[in-house]
Amino acid sequence: MIVLRRLAEAVPSLVGVVIVTFLLSHALPGDPAAYFAGPAANAESVAEVRRTLGLDRSLPVQFGYYLLDLAKGDLGHSLTTGQPVTSDLLQRLPASMELTLAALIVAIAVALPLGIVAALRPNSLADHFCRLTVTIGAAFPTFFVGLLLVYLLYFKLGLVPQPLGRLDEIYFTPPPTVTGFYLIDTLLNGDVDAFRAALSQLILPAVSLALFAMAPLARMTRAAMLTALGSDFVRTARANGLPARKVIFTYALRSAMLSIVNVMGMVFSFLLGSNVLIEQVFGWPGIGAYAVSAVIASDYAAVQGFVLMMAILYVLLNLAVDLAATAIDPRVRFES
Amino acid sequence: MKAGLMRATHPAEAAAAHGVPLLEVDRLTLDFATRGGRVKALDQVGFTLDRGQILGLVGESGSGKSVTAFAIMDLLDQAARIETGQIRFTGIDLLARKRRALKELRGREIAMIFQSPRTALHPIRKVGHQIEDVLRAHSSVPPGLRRQKAIEALERVRIPDPARRYEAYPFELSGGMCQRVMIAMALSADPSLLIADEPTTGLDVTTQAVIMDLIRDLVRESGMSVLLITHDLAMAGEYCDRIAVMHAGHIVETAPAHLLLREPAHPYSAKLIAATPAKAASIEALAAIPGNLPDLRQPQPPCRFSTRCERHRPDCDQPPLDAARLGQDHLVLCRHPL
Amino acid sequence: MAVSTLIRDTRYAFGQNPLTLMAAILFVFLVACALLGPTLVPYDPLASDAMARMQPPSLGHPFGTDSLGRDMLSRTIVATRLDLGMAVFAVALSFVVGTAMGAVAGYLGGWMDKVIGRIFDTIMAFPLFVLAMGIVAALGNSVINIVIATAVINLPFYGRFARAEVNVRRDLAFIEAARMGGNGPMSVMARHIVPNILPPMMVQISLNMGWAILNAAGLSFIGLGVRPPEPEWGIMVSEGAAYIFSGEWWTFVFPGMALVLAVFCFNLLGDGLRDMIDPRRRT
Numbered sequence: 023m024i025v026l027r028r029l030a031e032a033v034p035s036l037v038g039v040v041i042v043t044f045l046l047s048h049a050l051p052g053d054p055a056a057y058f059a060g061p062a063a064n065a066e067s068v069a070e071v072r073r074t075l076g077l078d079r080s081l082p083v084q085f086g087y088y089l090l091d092l093a094k095g096d097l098g099h100s101l102t103t104g105q106p107v108t109s110d111l112l113q114r115l116p117a118s119m120e121l122t123l124a125a126l127i128v129a130i131a132v133a134l135p136l137g138i139v140a141a142l143r144p145n146s147l148a149d150h151f152c153r154l155t156v157t158i159g160a161a162f163p164t165f166f167v168g169l170l171l172v173y174l175l176y177f178k179l180g181l182v183p184q185p186l187g188r189l190d191e192i193y194f195t196p197p198p199t200v201t202g203f204y205l206i207d208t209l210l211n212g213d214v215d216a217f218r219a220a221l222s223q224l225i226l227p228a229v230s231l232a233l234f235a236m237a238p239l240a241r242m243t244r245a246a247m248l249t250a251l252g253s254d255f256v257r258t259a260r261a262n263g264l265p266a267r268k269v270i271f272t273y274a275l276r277s278a279m280l281s282i283v284n285v286m287g288m289v290f291s292f293l294l295g296s297n298v299l300i301e302q303v304f305g306w307p308g309i310g311a312y313a314v315s316a317v318i319a320s321d322y323a324a325v326q327g328f329v330l331m332m333a334i335l336y337v338l339l340n341l342a343v344d345l346a347a348t349a350i351d352p353r354v355r356f357e358s
Numbered sequence: 359m360k361a362g363l364m365r366a367t368h369p370a371e372a373a374a375a376h377g378v379p380l381l382e383v384d385r386l387t388l389d390f391a392t393r394g395g396r397v398k399a400l401d402q403v404g405f406t407l408d409r410g411q412i413l414g415l416v417g418e419s420g421s422g423k424s425v426t427a428f429a430i431m432d433l434l435d436q437a438a439r440i441e442t443g444q445i446r447f448t449g450i451d452l453l454a455r456k457r458r459a460l461k462e463l464r465g466r467e468i469a470m471i472f473q474s475p476r477t478a479l480h481p482i483r484k485v486g487h488q489i490e491d492v493l494r495a496h497s498s499v500p501p502g503l504r505r506q507k508a509i510e511a512l513e514r515v516r517i518p519d520p521a522r523r524y525e526a527y528p529f530e531l532s533g534g535m536c537q538r539v540m541i542a543m544a545l546s547a548d549p550s551l552l553i554a555d556e557p558t559t560g561l562d563v564t565t566q567a568v569i570m571d572l573i574r575d576l577v578r579e580s581g582m583s584v585l586l587i588t589h590d591l592a593m594a595g596e597y598c599d600r601i602a603v604m605h606a607g608h609i610v611e612t613a614p615a616h617l618l619l620r621e622p623a624h625p626y627s628a629k630l631i632a633a634t635p636a637k638a639a640s641i642e643a644l645a646a647i648p649g650n651l652p653d654l655r656q657p658q659p660p661c662r663f664s665t666r667c668e669r670h671r672p673d674c675d676q677p678p679l680d681a682a683r684l685g686q687d688h689l690v691l692c693r694h695p696l
Numbered sequence: 697m698a699v700s701t702l703i704r705d706t707r708y709a710f711g712q713n714p715l716t717l718m719a720a721i722l723f724v725f726l727v728a729c730a731l732l733g734p735t736l737v738p739y740d741p742l743a744s745d746a747m748a749r750m751q752p753p754s755l756g757h758p759f760g761t762d763s764l765g766r767d768m769l770s771r772t773i774v775a776t777r778l779d780l781g782m783a784v785f786a787v788a789l790s791f792v793v794g795t796a797m798g799a800v801a802g803y804l805g806g807w808m809d810k811v812i813g814r815i816f817d818t819i820m821a822f823p824l825f826v827l828a829m830g831i832v833a834a835l836g837n838s839v840i841n842i843v844i845a846t847a848v849i850n851l852p853f854y855g856r857f858a859r860a861e862v863n864v865r866r867d868l869a870f871i872e873a874a875r876m877g878g879n880g881p882m883s884v885m886a887r888h889i890v891p892n893i894l895p896p897m898m899v900q901i902s903l904n905m906g907w908a909i910l911n912a913a914g915l916s917f918i919g920l921g922v923r924p925p926e927p928e929w930g931i932m933v934s935e936g937a938a939y940i941f942s943g944e945w946w947t948f949v950f951p952g953m954a955l956v957l958a959v960f961c962f963n964l965l966g967d968g969l970r971d972m973i974d975p976r977r978r979t
């Protein structure tokens with residue numbers, strides 16, 4: 023029931039997203055027809071292109087066609103690859119998802135304990151360390167962190183393989199696609215060496231990406247834990263003599279999770295945005311790197327398709343966050 | 359090490375056997391470090407509580423009642439510093455004991471319930487599970503039986519349909535129901551002392567009486583002692599055996615409840631009685647006590663009530679001021695008692 | 697009185713948090729670089745020198761030289777103006793437009809409120825950097841469009857804040873205005889509402905500056921907006937990255953560190969300002 027309601031609530035966002043991507047590609051300054059006709063075109067061929075693209079029709083009509091195409095999953099053709107944008111994107115999506123999820127896991131695994139420790143001992147060394155890490159992490163551009171790590175860990179120390187893609191394909195063959203996630207597919211394939219190789223390729227980009235997302239997570243964890251630890255019900259738990267572990271995790275952390283889950287939207291926005299930059303740095307064959315080459319080649323359809331796909335992904339992730347919050351908080355379930 | 363605390367010989371029984379009171383707070387003095395200076399929250403606070411008794415700790419808001427309770431429970435926040443004094447439970451000084459041993463007492467021997475019960479329970483955990491958390495911490499009830507025990511605990515505080523309430527979240531229950539749940543939790547380890555910090559504040563008048571009757575009945579059933587903290591002197595008079603009146607970090611008067619209400623010796627006690635609706639002759643007499651509590655960050659005269667006192671005389675500000683014994687069980691901190 | 701409290705609060709904030717003082721000093725330094733950069737630097741940031749390619753940091757070139765022999769120190773300093781400039785204009789634009797939209801929504805309510813709220817929601821439905829990319833790609837690849845894109849993605853932060861504040865203060869402000877002798881809505885806004893929402897807005901602006909700098913630099917890093925040989929931190933990092941595998945670290949580290957310092961400075965200032973305005977919300 024509540025799932026349906028949350029789904030319904032996501033619809034206006036999706037509609038807005040579709041309108042904006044349409045406007046970005048059809049209604050703004052610059053003449054797509056002139057652009058698609060190429061630099062050598064004359065007025066006649068531009069008009070010809072305009073007609074075939076349907077750009078001579080009124081905006082609402084164009085929007086109608088746009089919706090029809092969308093419904094068919096048709097985002098146009100990429101100029102650079104010559105392939106349908108949809109299949110280009112879908113083919114590269116797992117690489118991006120794997121990277122983003124890995125970064126999310128790293129960010130949570132570091133930020134949550136850091137925030138909890140800082141909140142347990144406010145103004146202690148651990149707290150100052152947390153604050154410093156968070157402030158510095160928020161100031162380092164992801165792409166710069168990525169480059170620094172590559173320079174230090176690959177070039178100087180040789181601890182990781184050359185940062186070019188998901189797997190060194192000279193020595194390893196990519197696993198047959200099941201989930202599209204190399205870390206999972208290599209294991210399903212029983213190829214432990216390839217798994218290790220894929221992991222060592224993934225670590226640097228994931229850590230670089232995670233650093234930036236850690237800041238809001240750690241800050242919120244600390245703040246929410248401080249509030250929770252100072253709350254009446256934690257005092258009750260202490261007065262009842264519950265063990266410290268129980269008080270911290272079952273009582274304080276569980277209620278703090280609500281606020282923490284609520285910043286996940288922002289965290290995803292950071293991750294998906296920075297993903298583009300990180301893929302560029304690490305030669306990661308995902309949709310971000312695809313979009314960057316499309317932008318540079320002025321590959322219109324590909325860029326718009328990318329923006330739309332990212333936005334839909336983001337709306338879905340936010341939906342998942344909402345559902346998670348509902349699962350945690352019985353009060354929300356009760357309201358409906 | 360824990361001779362007085364073993365479950366086999368119930369500490370309260372052991373204490374009674376030796377003629378030691380269950381709880382003695384002795385010359386407890388305590389500060390808070392704040393930005394604006396040290397808040398001298400408690401000064402030479404002392405009282406005793408015998409087995410099976412209900413002692414009322416009464417005073418207006420801010421007089422230090424909760425701080426006293428938190429000191430007993432070891433729930434003070436980090437800004438607090440205990441200067442001097444002892445808190446003896448079954449004759450053993452809790453302040454001298456190691457922290458670990460103190461934690462063992464919490465919830466097991468000394469339990470506490472709070473005001474605003476709806477926020478004092480975990481907002482997103484089923485109340486039944488919250489009771490089980492306490493059971494798990496203090497007793498060897500096998501996991502399979504905990505649910506049954508939790509339901510029995512709810513039954514004991516007379517919650518109707520306890521099996522269904524077990525599944526409820528605090529927001530689904532009324533304030534009175536939440537207070538019963540909190541009492542059920544507090545009593546689940548059969549403590550010998552219950553500290554109730556304004557347990558009925560925020561509840562409506564009928565529910566207040568129901569909760570207080572419940573506490574009194576539970577005391578009679580189990581023989582535990584209660585430290586009842588309240589700002590309502592009339593309520594304390596009705597439910598307590600003895601009353602300690604607190605003002606600005608001082609215990610200003612201790613006496614059996616009926617005696618204190620009939621013949622208060624301290625001017626502050628008299629003002630409190632005049633301010634209770636039941637005793638007030640008219641609406642005008644229900645006037646609040648003049649003046650405010652003194653700012654405890656400033657140096658205080660020996661009598662912290664002197665600036666508010668109508669009977670103030672020059673020698674009141676002469677140190678030292680010690681509690682005077684008016685009767686066998688009647689102490690007052692005043693040079694010129696009524 | 698207001699000024700003396702402000703001074704006291706400022707002194708308090710600096711005293712409490714020496715980092716804020718450091719950030720203030722850094723801020724002055726950055727502004728000086730932005731204003732005076734081109735006259736301060738030892739070399740022409742655009743002048744290449746075939747004899748001095750890829751030189752590591754030395755006394756003559758403290759930040760080394762790049763592949764065309766241009767002095768990295770000069771380029772890094774001169775770039776301050778463009779990087780801060782893009783961020784300042786973007787933040788100013790979104791502050792003015794966002795506040796105006798939010799104020800109108802909060803003041804008028806009704807369908808206007810709904811439409812404006814929907815616009816903000818839609819912007820927030822995108823991963824913000826991705827939306828900025830899309831906007832620059834659509835509007836055309838130029839510095840102005842980077843500024844516009846960065847402004848657009850920040851609109852909701854100002855808009856929602858202004859809307860909430862105006863909603864709360866509107867009625868109070870009207871009573872006040874009536875007492876002082878009747879005023880029109882515009883002057884109620886200007887006299888009673890804007891001054892009240894300005895201090896918390898300053899915190900937002902400062903925190904936003906850091907984010908705007910990152911955003912603009914990120915866009916130029918992937919090749920949008922700024923064109924070579926223009927010195928700009930993002931594009932310099934991207935140019936320098938090409939030499940990372942031959943170990944010429946100075947080509948990307950110095951402009952990168954300049955970015956870090958600038959963002960760090962504004963983030964710390966924002967935190968300091970927040971402590972000053974609302975010490976309770978300290979995290």
Ligand SMILES: Nc1ncnc2c1ncn2[C@@H]1O[C@H](COP(=O)(O)OP(=O)(O)O)[C@@H](O)[C@H]1O
Binds near residue numbers: 392417423425654
């Ligand atoms: N954490 C604290 N920090 C500083 N002062 C405190 C703190 N807790 C209590 N106090 C001070 O101690 C005094 C007594 O408070 P309290 O015991 O809560 O009063 P009440 O009798 O209403 O329960 C008050 O003056 C209060 O300001």
Ligand SMILES: [Mg+2]
Binds near residue numbers: 420423424425555
């Ligand atoms: Mg209290």
